[in-house]
Amino acid sequence: MDIKDIYEVWDRFEKSSLSELKLSLGGDNLELKKAIEVEAVIERPLVREVSRTAEPNGVGETLRSEDSNPNHKEIKAPFVGTFYRSASPEAKPYVAVGDVVKKGDILGIIEAMKIMNELASPFSGKIVEIRAEDGKMAEYNQVLFVLEETDV
Structure with missing residues (x-):
């Protein structure tokens, strides 16, 4: 070649x-x-909690805001596959609630048909909520992350 x-x-x-x-x-x-672009969708308002909440496996991590925030955007799965928060079981997750990310930063991986597809952030902002469970199946259009869009 x-x-x-x-x-x-x-x-x-x-x-x-x-x-x-x-x-x-x-x-x-x-x-x-190549990283895949995902579509961000504005949907439901979030509710304020005094502190972060997280189950031991990291599912349901949230940082909520009481007021309806038009800057909160949902990042959904572009296709069906297994969602991973990190590159390997021993590795640190790509992002956590409260992290600030830039457009194009990797948020996680979706494995489909033995191919690992990096999930890139479609905009800059702060991670407000992680709804996907590590190592579990993500359905098409399932909300994986909620970000508060900012000018980072």
Whole structure:
């Protein structure tokens, strides 16, 4: 595989809807990955709690606001797959409630058909709520995170 072939594969990969590609030709190996964009949707108002609440497994972490906040946006699963908060069981989660993230920062991983797809934040803001359970199935359009959009 020469450099021209690599650029052509790369160009086609960038134009495709694939998030990961592994190619082996003879002794040459090429692996390409890209983060997926997710759609943010404004929905229900949140309610203020005095402190953070979290179950031992990290499910249901919240930091709530009593007033209806138009800056709160839900980040939903773009497809069905297993949701992971970290790159490996031993690794620290990508984000926690209260963390400030920038557009494009990785929030988690959704595994579908043995392919690990990074879930990138569609905007900058503070993590207000994590609704997805680590290692559990995420349904299409299921709310995974609630972020308060800010100008970070």
